[in-house]
Amino acid sequence: SERPTLRAVIKVTLLKHEPTGKPIVLEGVFVGGSAGKAEGKLMQYHPLSLCNTSEDERQESDFITIVKLEHRVPRCKALHDKARMALDKGAQAVIFDVSDDANAAAELREIDSLPRPVVLVEAEDAEELMGLVNKNEEAKVVIEIKMEPKWPHYD
Amino acid sequence: PHKQISGVSSGCQQGGCLTCSDYNGCLSCKPRFFMHLERIGMKQIGVCMTSCPPGFYGTRSPERNTCTKCRSECDSCFNKNFCTRCRAGFYLHLGKCQESCPEGLVRSDTQRECV
């Protein structure tokens, strides 16, 4: 049966606009029963950086990893291992942009017991988030569980 | 001292790139090029080079050539356990960067070696 999924609210605030800046609010989907709250600085990782345990650089402060998955990148590891490795590298949460990797979403939805939040984003939400990344704008991200309205199907 | 100038511009235009994306830079390199994951602020992009940047060493394999970080006390290295040049304050002897030299050798600050 299609597993019900909890949606995530992703609030992004540019550090240069803090503390008064109005956050950009995007949405995603939690995977692997990882629904929960997380907060940290946004850090992009290349998909290949989650292939081996090379300690290329350790982040000091709390950070949230964002990875744009691409089907053209040779698959070195199962995605749930990549998610786990990103968390093992110290990420408070991981955001996967699955817009360009159709299989990724299906594969990631099946995984279990992740210690911290892993969220999938796509389409406009992903585009806006990656747009920020591309401008190399330092940003703080807060991830929360989205509260669905009380009677969504009431008609 | 010699300055290491990275002769490779980032992004998709460089010569060694085989497949590329706007967000991740190089996704794969042409044969015999090394893939280096370069961090620029909060971004990390793939860059294809013929030699890894200072502080990294190259490992060749049939499938993929990658750059991996040397030990922290090395400015450059041959592999994970063999340095070829030390960071300031360390002195090279048989591939090891140490703060002191074995008996019979003295520290050379200009060469950062035990001589």
Place this chain on the structure above:
Amino acid sequence: RIQDRQGPAAPLCPPPCQCEEDGIFIMVDCSEMGLSSVPTNLSPLTTYLDLSMNNISEIQPRAFHRLHLLSELRISGNQLRYISGHDLQGLNNLKVLMLQNNQLERLPDDAPWDLPNLLSLRLDANLLSEVPAEAFRGVRSLRHLWLDDNSLTEIPVMALDSLPSLQAMTLALNQITHIPDYAFTNLSALVVLHLHNNHIQTMGSRCFEGLHSLETLDLNYNDLQEFPVAIRTLSKLQELGFHNNNIKAIPERAFVGNPQLQTIHFYENPIQFVGKSAFQFLPKLHTLSLNGATQIQEFPDLKGTTSLEILTLTRAGLSALPLDLCEQLPRLRVLELSYNQIEDLPSFYHCSALQEIGLQHNQIRRVESSTFHQLTSLRALDLSWNIIEWIHPDAFASLHSLIKLDLTENHLSSVPVAGLGGLTHLKLRGNTELYEAFSPDHFPHMRVIEMPYAYQCCVYGSCDNYKPASQWDTEQSNTNEDLHKRTVAMYPIHGDTHYDPDLEEFQLEIEESKLQTSVQCTPTPGPFRPCDSLLG
């Protein structure tokens, strides 16, 4: 930057290159500029010159003859086919020469390069099929040599004879098939030797003679048929790799000549036999992995290998473990012995650092009180797929750090809970005589629990009276439901339910349930697996 400064004193920066001053010297970067030849008007004060990633196919005569102070020259990523000794004339101070990623087919023989101070020479990723005997006669100070990713079919024994100062060399990714005796006789300073990804099938038993300083030897991804006994002369060896070869046996006293060994990687070999004394007296070895060596009937004698932290010996023919196992291996952290025929267990009492034990798929019948006594660091214990009928009531009493216990598929009718208060994962599936419904109070930190019968999950609140009937009918029970599906089931937020928290309170409860880490218990009760046991 030099370009911005005018006036006679400014050393010339040849366009279109970019230059930077380094005191009175100048560093020139002409990389990736589409050049087809070396710029002519280079300053004699140039110490660093980068010509990489251009279209240079030959070095014009006297291109570098004034550059006596040049320390580093990079010409990688061009189309050079040959560089004669004359081409590099004048570079008396050169220390680093990078020629990788060109199309060099041969090296000079009659008039070799005269670079007396050269320390690092990169010739990797070219088309060299051989190295002439005299090729390195003019680079005697060389320390680091890259010849990997070429077409060599033999070790360039004669050429290497001229390199007494060589410390690190890679000949990886070539087509070398054999290493002759005395191949590296004069390389007494060599510390690192990479030979991985060749086609090496045979080696002379004296092929590593003379390598008195060698610490790292990489023979991975070759076609070795026999164990490389030639390593016996490498008394300083610390790191040895021969994984992905075709070796079937590791002989007795295999590493008797290598007391400094810290790591040995030999997975992906069809190893059937391992000499009982093969891994003795390796006081610095911290990891030993043996998988699938079916001819191993006895546990190896690890006398003198006292620093071992990780021991993996799976899919062999072990039927018993030595009683003094832990006396030999006091620092053991991970013990993985799955897929053997082990029947009785010794006491692991002296292995006080043990964190993980894997004994799944053996023939274990009983667990005594002493077996795991005082293993206060033990975090994970896998005893699944044995024939355990009885576990002493105090068997787990002192396992204060234990969080994962797997007893799947045994013959248990009861499980002692003393000492299991810290568990987050408990697996008991397949113990068909185990009917007890364990109270959640025993396991305050539990997150994932697998029981033999669905009704045993009712104590964890996942029975049918918590779910609206309609949701129950449409939803097909799923044996591996995950954490948030349980959360939704416990706090239904869809239409037709009488439970109606307001949104803020709902967020808090989600947070609390997250904190309480609600338990994922399987098999989940359902209409065909009711909470009340049919057996009463």
